[in-house]
Amino acid sequence: MSILVTGGTGYIGSHTCVELLDAGYDVIVVDNLSNSKIKAIDHIEGITGKILKFYKLDILNREGMYNVFEENDIEAVIHFAGLKAVGESVEEPLRYYQNNITGTLVLCEAMQRYGVKNMVFSSSATVYGMDNESPLTEDLPLSATNPYGWTKIMIEQILRDTYASDGTWSIALLRYFNPIGAHESGRIGEDPNGIPNNLMPYITQVAAGKRKMLNIFGNDYDTPDGTGIRDYIHVVDLAKGHLKALQKVIESNGIDAYNLGTGIGYSVLDVVKAFEKATGKEIPYVMADRRAGDIASCYADPSKAYRELGWKAEKDIYDMCKDAWRWQVNNPNGYE
Numbered sequence: 476m477s478i479l480v481t482g483g484t485g486y487i488g489s490h491t492c493v494e495l496l497d498a499g500y501d502v503i504v505v506d507n508l509s510n511s512k513i514k515a516i517d518h519i520e521g522i523t524g525k526i527l528k529f530y531k532l533d534i535l536n537r538e539g540m541y542n543v544f545e546e547n548d549i550e551a552v553i554h555f556a557g558l559k560a561v562g563e564s565v566e567e568p569l570r571y572y573q574n575n576i577t578g579t580l581v582l583c584e585a586m587q588r589y590g591v592k593n594m595v596f597s598s599s600a601t602v603y604g605m606d607n608e609s610p611l612t613e614d615l616p617l618s619a620t621n622p623y624g625w626t627k628i629m630i631e632q633i634l635r636d637t638y639a640s641d642g643t644w645s646i647a648l649l650r651y652f653n654p655i656g657a658h659e660s661g662r663i664g665e666d667p668n669g670i671p672n673n674l675m676p677y678i679t680q681v682a683a684g685k686r687k688m689l690n691i692f693g694n695d696y697d698t699p700d701g702t703g704i705r706d707y708i709h710v711v712d713l714a715k716g717h718l719k720a721l722q723k724v725i726e727s728n729g730i731d732a733y734n735l736g737t738g739i740g741y742s743v744l745d746v747v748k749a750f751e752k753a754t755g756k757e758i759p760y761v762m763a764d765r766r767a768g769d770i771a772s773c774y775a776d777p778s779k780a781y782r783e784l785g786w787k788a789e790k791d792i793y794d795m796c797k798d799a800w801r802w803q804v805n806n807p808n809g810y811e
């Protein structure tokens with residue numbers, strides 16, 4: 476029996492493939508390489524000493540997806556494939572709805588057709604919107620401020636309706652907080668195209684001299700130092716959370732949402748200081764205007780994942796910074 480990983484050459488998917496192979500699972504990856512590189516497969520195989528099966532395929536390709544289920548004995552699906560840039564989703568909403576929602580519908584139809592009803596889905600803390608107070612619990616009302624966020628809320632609803640219609644489905648909705656860092660081998664990591672939107676890849680590029688300085692988006696938030704607070708989680712801890720969720724969906728039926736975060740909030744300045752301490756590199760910064768759509772503070776109550784999945788994050792902010800930096804140093808141009 477194999478685990479199908481959609482989006483498995485991407486940032487979180489590649490780390491999850493390593494954990495799956497290390498744990499002895501057979502892994503099949505489907506990815507159209509729209510935001511990742513085929514080289515990730517070599518690196519995953521190099522780290523683990525195991526091989527996986529790769530299909531370069533768009534999940535919207537129905538016949539192609541049927542073929543994957545036809546050719547393999549699949550026990551469960553971990554579904555990462557999706558577009559994830561918030562700003563781009565505002566510019567190109569139809570592409571986001573088409574890719575993320577239609578892609579998930581095609582995947583679910585293929586699963587139903589072949590009797591595969593175990594799924595772990597990549598949701599996001601973005602579903603908590605702007606109005607809830609941290610620490611965030613899974614039962615809070617959901618809302619979104621951009622098409623990307625709406626795709627996550629809509630897919631969660633599609634999966635809830637699917638389970639309601641057929642109680643033999645088993646689904647975990649994993650709401651990630653802010654994944655950063657990289658595998659400690661330094662061989663897989665985040666490889667953003669162009670100018671990074673997210674904080675950690677921007678910091679590592681400043682440290683590497685590729686960018687002059689960090690712009691800190693807002694220092695007048697209602698937080699202790701005025702900069703935004705987030706719940707950063709090491710991508711390897713996050714990947715391990717998927718294995719715990721996988722066990723749960725294989726063993727029982729139902730649908731549940733789980734926060735995957737550390738429960739600890741760090742400000743932008745905390746992260747800058749932690750990075751400097753962990754790596755010895757100085758990060759020049761300037762204070763800039765707030766970024767549209769940002770909130771002051773967002774961190775998880777991760778206790779449900781601990782109670783029901785037996786998972787909690789183990790790595791601290793220094794591990795995250797050191798590992799992000801090792802990836803940057805070893806791969807100055809990502810997988811290129």
Ligand code: NAD
Nearest residue numbers: 482485486487506507508509510511533534556557597599
């Ligand atoms: P990523 O872009 O590195 O990985 C996504 C992968 O999916 C890429 O390899 C891309 O090529 C592939 N893909 C996209 N559309 C596809 C399609 N139609 N068919 C086949 N493959 C397709 O992103 P990531 O950071 O690894 O995120 C993985 C998932 O987690 C996404 O669903 C994302 O929305 C979600 N998520 C990410 C974060 C984050 O901060 N990275 C936070 C919360 C949720």
Ligand code: UD1
Nearest residue numbers: 561599601653654672673674677690691692703705743769
């Ligand atoms: C971003 C996404 C969110 C997604 C999350 C997961 C946006 C608007 N939101 O959220 O949907 O779920 O990633 O990874 O893109 N910052 C700076 N300077 C920078 C970059 C960031 O000061 O150059 C600050 C931000 O204002 C924020 C913090 O750093 O306070 C983290 O930013 P980022 O890494 O982009 O993550 P989120 O904003 O949490």
